[in-house]
Amino acid sequence: MSTETTLLFNITLMLVIAGICSILLKKIKLPAIIGYIFAGFLLSPYIFQEVVINQDLVSIFSSIGIVLLMFYIGLELNLGGLKKVASYAATIVIIEMPLMVIIGYTAGVLMGYALGEALFLGVVISCASTAVVLGIMRDNKNIDYRLSRAVTGILVLEDIGFIIILAVASPIMGTTSSGSIFSTLLIIAIFIGITVVIGLTIIPRFLEWVNKHYPGEILFLVGTGFAFGLALISSSLGLSEAIGAFLAGILISQADCCDTMIRKVEPMKEMFMAIFFLSIGMQLDPTLMWSGLGLAILIAVIFVLGKVLSIGIGCMVANFRSRSAFFVATSMVAMGEFSFVVAKQALDANVITNGLYASIVGAAVITMIALPLVSKSSPKLFNWFVKHLPKRAFETLDRMENSRLEVRAKVARSEHAKHMIRRQLLYVIIDVVYVIAVLLGINVLVLLYSTGQVILFIVAVVMVLPALVHMSKRMRVISEIMVSTIPNESGKDRSKRLQAFKFFNNVNSMALFVLMLGIILPLLPKPEGLPISPIGIVLALAIVVWLAWDTINSRYDKVAAILSRSFTDLKEDDDHH
Template sequence: MEDVRLIVDIVIALGAAAIGGLVAQRLGLPALIGYILAGLAIGPNTPGLVADVDRVQLLANLGVALLMFGLGVEFSLSEVLRVRRAALLGGAIQIPLMILLGTAAGLAGGWTLGAALLLGGAFAISSSIVALKTLLGRGEMESPQARVALGLGIVQDFSLAPMLALVPVIAGERGGAFGIAQSLLISAGVLIAAFVLGTRFVPPLLRIVARSGSRELFMLVIVAIALGVALATHAAGLSLGLGAFLAGIVVSESDFEEQVLADIIPIRDIFATLFFVAVGMLIDPALLLAQWPLVLGLAFVLVAGKLLITGGALLAAGVDHRTATLAAVFMAQMGEFSFVLASAGLEHGLIEITEYGTILSVALCSILAMPLLVAISPRLVSIAERLPGVARQERLAAGPPPPPAPAGGHVVICGFGRVGAEIGAALDRWHQPYSVIELNPAIVRDLRARGIEALYGDAATRVELETAGVPTARTVAVTTPDLLVTEAVIRNARALNPAIHVIVRAPGTGDVRGLTAEGADEIVQPEFEAGLEFVRQVLGWQGIDAAETEELLDARRQTVYGTA
C-alpha cells in the first residue's frame, strides 16, 4: 500500500499543480505562483485533500537537482560577455549590497544572524524566469534592458553555487574561518575536477552513446551523470543542488549541449513542478497571517532595495539611466533559486519553518508586484533621468558634442542597433543626410567620429527629437522593439512635425493596430516579414509563379498591416 500511496501523492501533487498553473496563467501570473499555491492547498496546514509532505519532498529533491543541472548546462559565458561590464561589475556591486540589505532587514525583524544572512542571500537572487516571461510578453527580448537583465540574471544565478556551499558553514556544521576556507577549498577542488571531467572524459562518453542512435540510452547517461556528480559532491559535504550545477557545467563542455537540454527539460520541468508544490505544502497560512506586517515590510524592502541598488549598480557600471532603470524593474523580485537556497537553509537547520514560510511569502509578494512596477516604469525612468550627475555622466560617456543637425529633409533614426545600422548604411550609399538618437555611448562616439549627428539620449523625449531635427525632417524611423518608446516617439514627432513620415517597428503583430491608431504611416513587424521572405523562397523553389507569390504576400500584408 505504501507504493500505491506514493503514486497517489504524485497524482495529487501534479493534478493540483496543473490546475494552479492554469489558473495563474489565465490571470497573467507566472505559473510557479500557481504551483506554490497548489502546494498550499494540498498541504497539511489547510483543510481538504492532503498529500504526504515527506514523500513529495523526496521527489522534489530531484527537482532541485535537475533545476540546478539545467542551470549549469545553460550557463552562457558568451551572454555574460556581451554585457560584461553591466553584468559582472553591476553584479559585483548589487549582490553584496542586497545581501547586506537582506541581512539588516532580517536582524531588524528579530531573526538570528545566520537566518538573516540566508535572507540576504535570497534577496540577492532575482527570477530570470519571471523577467524573461515579462520581456517576452512585451516583445522586448531584443532590447538593451533585456540583454542587461539576462546577463545580470546569469551572474546572480551563478552566485547561488557559493551560497549553497556556505550554508553548512553558517549553520555551524563547520566552524569559523577554518570552516569557510574548507568549504571554499572543497568547492574549488570539485569545480576543477568537474572541469577536468568535462574536457577529458564526458565528451568522448557522450559521443560513444550518441553513435548508438538510442535517445533513451543518451537520456539515461545524462541523468546518471547529473545525479552521480550531485551525489559525489554531497558526499564531500556540499549540497545536491551545487553538485548538480557542477554536473551541468561538465556536460556543457561537450558538443551535445542542445540535445541534452532538449532531452532533460521535460523531466526537469515535471520534478521542478513537484519542488514548487512541496514549497507550498510547507507554508502555514495561520503563521503568515499572524506575521503579515513582517511579510509586507520585508517585501517592500526587497522591491524598493532592488530598484535602488540594482539600478544604482548598473548606473555605476556605465549603463544609461533608461536601460538601468528598466533592467532593475524586471529584476525587482525574489527568484526561484531563492527557494532552493531557503530549502537548503531549512535542511541544515539555519532557519525555522516559520522563517522559511516568511521567505516564500515575501517572494510571492515581490512577484505579484511585477505588473505594477512595469506599469509605472516610464515614471521611474523619468525620475532616474533627474538624479544628480546622471545627465552629465551620460553626456561625458557619449564623447564630444555632435556635429550640427542636417538642414532639413533628412531622416531621423531612433535606435542604431542592427536594424538602424542597415538603414544608415543604405542612406550613406545614396548620400542621404540623417541624424541618430541612441542610448549606447560607444555607438554615439563612433557615429560622431564619422561626422554624423548622433545624440545620446532617450528618443521618447520631445527635446531629443527636436534636437535631432524632427521639425524639419522628412522621415523618422523608429527601430527600437520597445512599444512604449515607439508610441511616445510617434506622438512627439507628430506634434513637432505633422507632415513627417513615421516608420516604426512593431514588437508583435498584435501591436500593429495600436501603432496605426497612434499615427504610424508604415509598420514593420520583423518576425512577420521574415515569415513572408521564407514563403517567397519556398514557393520560388517549388516553381510557383513569382507574380502569384507577390499577390499572396501583398494580401497577407493587407491583412496584418491594413495596407499592401
Template sequence: MNHGSLINDLAIVLICAASVSLIFQRIKLPVFLGYLVSGFLISPNLWEESPIHDLATVNELSELGVVFLMFYIGLEFDLRRLRRVMGPAVLAVTLQTVVLLFLGAQIAPLLGWTPVQGIFLGSLLAISSSMVTVAVLRDLGRLDKPHAQLAVGVLILEDILAVTLLVVLSGVAVSGAVSFFAVGKITFFIAVFVVVTYYVGKLAAPHFLNILNRVGSIELITLSVVALMLGVSVIAMELQFSEALGAFLAGSILSQTPLAHRIENATEPLRNIFCAVFFVAIGMLIEPHLLLTNWELILGLSVLVVLIKTITVWVGFFLAGQNPDTSFRAAVAKAQIGEFSFIIAAMGQKTGVTGDGLVAVAVGVSLLSTLMALGLTVESDVIYKKVSTRMPRGLVTLGRFYRNFYDDVHQHIGRNYFLKLAKRPALQILFTFLLLNGIILLAYMISRYISTHDNFASTRIWAVPVTWWAAALLCLPGISSILRNLNVMIMLLTDALFSNSVERQYFHGRLRNIMNAFLLAVLIVLLGGLYLSVTAQYLPGGLALVGFFVLIVVAGVIFWKRIVNIQSRLELLFMESFNKRAETEEPQRRQKTLEEIKRQYPWPVSIRDVLVKANAAACGKRISDLDLRRQTRASIIALGRAGQVQYDPGPGTVIFPLDHLYLFGSEEETRLATELLQSERSEPAEANGTPTFTIETIYLDRDSEIADKTLAGSNLRKVYGVTVLGIQRGQKRITGPLPDEILRPGDVLYVIGNSEGIRRFQEHHHAASESLEIAPTAG
C-alpha cells in the same frame, strides 16, 4: 508506508499542481506561484487530515527538483555570453548582495532572530528568479534587447552565487556561527572542486557524446545523462558539498555541445515534474497564521527588495559604464526573489537553524515582489522617462562627467600593452593552480583512506608513497604550465618597465635573460614557501614527501620537453571541447533548414542549397531583379545569412555575397537556376535600377540611436537593407558579430549594402562614415 501511498500522494500533488497552475497561467502569473498555492491547498497546515499520507517521502522526491533545476541552469550556462557582460554583472551582483546581506543582518535583531537567521534572510533576498525574469522578458518580446542581455548576465552570476551560498550556508547551519576563515576555506575548496570537475568533464565529454550520438536512442540518452547528473551530485555530497553544485557542474560540462539541445529536450519533462513537486512541497510548509502574523514584515521586505535591487543593480551597471536607460530596464526586470529563495529557506528549516516563519516570509515576499517587478518591467520606459526628467541637474552633469571619464580610462586600459597580454597567462596560472590543488587533495584523501582502514594494513607501507608519487607525476604538466606562464608575465613586466629606447640599449640580450631568470627564481622560492606552509597539513611525511619532491624535480629536469608537449596536448583537447559546437553548428543549421523545407514542401522535387560567390552577377540585386522564376521556373524559398534563415524572402530582398539561397523545383529547374545565380559578373552594373553595392566603415558616436542596442534590436537589415560584417572596438576586432552583440559608442562598423540604404542610415543615426571599398554589385 502503506502499499500504493506514494502513487496516491504523487497523483494528488500533480493533479492539484496542474489544476491551480492552469488558472495562474490564464491570469498571466508565474507558474511556480501556482505550484506554491497548490501545495498550500493540500498541506496538513490547512486540513486536520491532509490528503497526503507520507509528507517525508514527498519532500525526498522534491529534492530531485533542485537537482534537475540546477542541471538545467548548468546546461544553459554559456561562458562566452557571460564573458561579454562579466564586468558590469560582477559589480551589480556585488553591490546588490552586500546591501541585502547587510539588510538581513540589521533586521534579524529587530525580529528577535539570531545572526545566523539574519544571514539566511539576507541570502534568500539576494537571489532573483531566473524563471520569472526570463519568462517575463520572453513574453514581452525583449530577450534580444541590450537590457535583457545584461539582466541574463547577472542571473547567471546569481545562479553561481546561489550554489556557493547553499554550500556555505550548509556549513553555517552545522556550526551555528559564521567564520570568515571557514567561509574563505570552503570557497577555495569549492573553486578547486569546480575547476577539477569541469576540466576532467570537458576532456571526457567528447567521448561520452560520441557514444550517445552513435546510440541515437532518446531513451538511452536520457538514462545516461540522468545517471551522469546524479553521479556528479553524489560525488559532491560525498565531499560535503551540495548536490545542487554537482548537478550544476554536470549540466555545465554538457553545455554548448552538439547534443545540448537534445539533452535539454530529453530531460525537460523530468525537470518540469520534479520542479513542480519541489514547489508543491514548499507550499505544504506554509502556515496560514504565519503569513497573517508576518504580513507587515512581508510587505515591508517586498518593497525594500524591489527598491534595493533596482537601485543597486542600476548603480552597478552605470558605474561599469553602461547606458543609464539600459541599466534601469535591466535592474527592474530582476527585482524579485524566486526559486532559490525557497531552497535556502527550506534548508534552514530542515537543519533547524531557522523557524517555520522564514519559509512563509520567502513565499509572501516572492509573490509580492514578483507582481511589483512585473508591473515595473511592463512600464519601464514610462517610469524611466519620468525619473530622468525629474533628476537633479547636478546629478545629471555628474553622471555625464563620470561616463566620459570611464570611457577615457577604459580606452587607456584597453591600449595598455602589459595588461592586454598578461591577462591570458594570469588566468591560465589561476586555473592550473586550482587543478594542482585538486590533485594534491585527491592524493591526500586516498592516502588517508588507506591509512585509516584495516583492509590496507599489509600494503599501507608502500601504498601511501606510491599514491603520492603518482600524484607528483600528474602534477608535472601543470607545474610546467605555471612556470612557463610566470616566465611570460615576468618578460612582459620587464619589457614594460624598460620600454624606453635608452634603457633598452643597456637592458637586452643576456642581461635581460639573467634578470628574468633571477625574478622567476625569487617568485618560485617566495610563492612556493608560502604555499608549502599553508598546505603542510595536507602533504605527506617521511619517504612519501621526499619522493614526491624528488620525483617532481628529477622528472621535470630530464623530461621537460615531453612534459611541455603533454601539457600542450591537454590544453588543445580542452579547447577543442569548446570549439566542437562551433564546428558543427553551421552544417547542423543547414541540414535543419533543408529538413524544414522538405517538411513544408513534401513534393518529389529537388531542394538545392546555392552559395552566392563574391563575384557573382546576382550580388547586389533584388530577388525580383533576377527574374528567376520566369527564366528557370525555380523558386527561392529560403535565404540563409549570418547564421539565420529567412523563409519565403520578399521580392525586394537584396542578395549579398556568401548568402545561401535555397531553391525549389525539379532537378533540371534548380540546376539551371544554380548556373544563373553562380554566373560571374561580366561588367559593372549599369544605371538600370540595380542598386550599387558598397562596403563602408561607419563610426558610432554617443548620440546614435542604435548605440547600446543589440545588433538584432537595431533592425539595420530590415530598415536600411545593410548588414554589419564586422566591428572594430578599440584593439578588438569582431568578425561576423552575433545577433546579440551590443553596439557600443565608439564602435567602427563595417557595413555592406546599397549606397541609398547606407546614406539613409548615416542621416538617421548621425554616424560618420568613410568609404572602405566601392565595387558595384560586389562585396
C-alpha cells in the same frame, strides 16, 4: 491503500490540482507558477487534513526539479556563453551580496533584534531564488537574450557566494557550518577545477561516442546520470546540488549532441519544477503566516528594495544602461529557496523564534508571488520613476548616465587608456592578494600560538592598512584615466569632466569598500579577551600608522614594486612568445 497505490494517488493529486490552479490563474493573466504555489497551499496539511501528501516524496521530487533545471540552464548557456558573462556577473555579485547582508543586518538591528538574529536576516535575504527567477524569466518579454544570460550568471555566482557567506556567518549566528571560510573556498576551487579540467577532456567525447553508437534514450540516461552524479558530489561537499548540475550542463554543452539532450531534458524538467513550486505552497501555515504577516511584508519590502538598489549599483559598475540595470534587478526580486533551509537550521539552533521563522518563510513566498508581477511591470515602473523624479535630479542622473557611457566607449577605443587601466587593476589585484595572504598567515599563527593573539591582531592591522591606502589611490588613478578621454578645452568640458570623475571615483571607492569589507571582516583575527573593542584598536592603530606612515609606506612600495615588476616581466615574455 498499498504503497504503489498511495504513490500514484499522491502524484495524480499533485499534478491534477496544480494543472487546474494554473489554468484558472492563467485566465486572469497570472503566471502558472503562482498557480503551482496556490495548489501546494491547498494540498498542505493545514487546509484539508484528510488529504495527506507524503512530504518526503515532495521533497525528493523538488530536489530533482532543481537539479534538472540547473542542468538544462547549463546546456543552454554553454561554456562560451559563461565566459562572456563571468566577468561582469562576478562584478555585480561581489558588490550586490555584501550590500544585501549589510542592508538586512542594519534592518534587523533597527527592528531590535540581537546580533545573531540581525545577521541571520542579512544572510537569508542575500540570495535570490534560482529556480523561481529562471522559471519566470522565460515568460518575461522585457528580458532579452543578453540580459537573460547576465541574470543566469549572477544567479549561479550567488549560489556559490551564499555558501561562502553562510560559512563566514554561521559561527556568529550560532549555527553549524560545514567548515571555515578558508576550507569552504578551497573545496569550491578544487571541486570546480577538477570537474572542469577532467570533464572537458572526457565527457564531450564520451557522449558523442554514445550518441553515435546507441539510441537517443541511452544518451539521455547517460547525460542525466552524469548530472545527478555531479549534483550528489557537490551536495556531499557541503555545496548546493545546483552547482554540480549546472557544471554538468556546461560540460555536456561542448558536445555536438547537446541539442538532443536539451530536447529530451526539457519535458521532464517542466514536470518536476511544477512540483518544486507546489512544495513551496505546502510549507505555508496560515496561522503563523497571519500572526507574522506584518513582519513578513516588511521583510519582503526590505528585500525587494535592497535587491533593486544593490543589483542596480552592481550593474551600473559593470556598465549596464540604467534601464537594463533596472530590468535585471526587478527580474531577481524573489528570495532564495536556501532561505527555507537556513531558517530551519537557525530555528533548530534556537537562534531565531518561531515567529521570525514564519515571517521569513512568508516573506519568501510573498516575493515569489510578487516577482512575475514586478518583472512584467518593470518598463512601466521605470518610466513612472523617471517621470516623477525632480527635474534637477533627473538632469543630474541623465548627465551622469551619458558621461558614463561616453567615457566607457572612448576608453574601449583607446589602447593606451585600456593598457593603463589594466596596469592599475593589476596593482589592485596584487594588493588584494597581499591582504588575503597576510590575514591567512596571521590566522595560521593565531591557531598555532594561543598566547600573543592581541599582538598578532595588531600586526595584521598594521600590515594591511598600507595596502588599503594604495588601493584607494589606484582606484582614483583609474577614475582619472577614464575621464582623461573627455576633452578639456572649454568650461563646459571641464565641468563635464569633473562630474564624470566624481561619479567614477565614488563608484570605484564604494566597490572597493564593499570588496574589502567582504574580505577583511571574515579573515581579520578575533582574539579573545581584548581589553577594548577591536574598533577602538583599529582606530588607535590607524593613528600610529599615520604617524609612522613614511617608513611603512616605503617598505610596502618596495614589496609591491617587486611583485608588479615580476608580473609585468612575465606578461612581456608571453607577448614576445
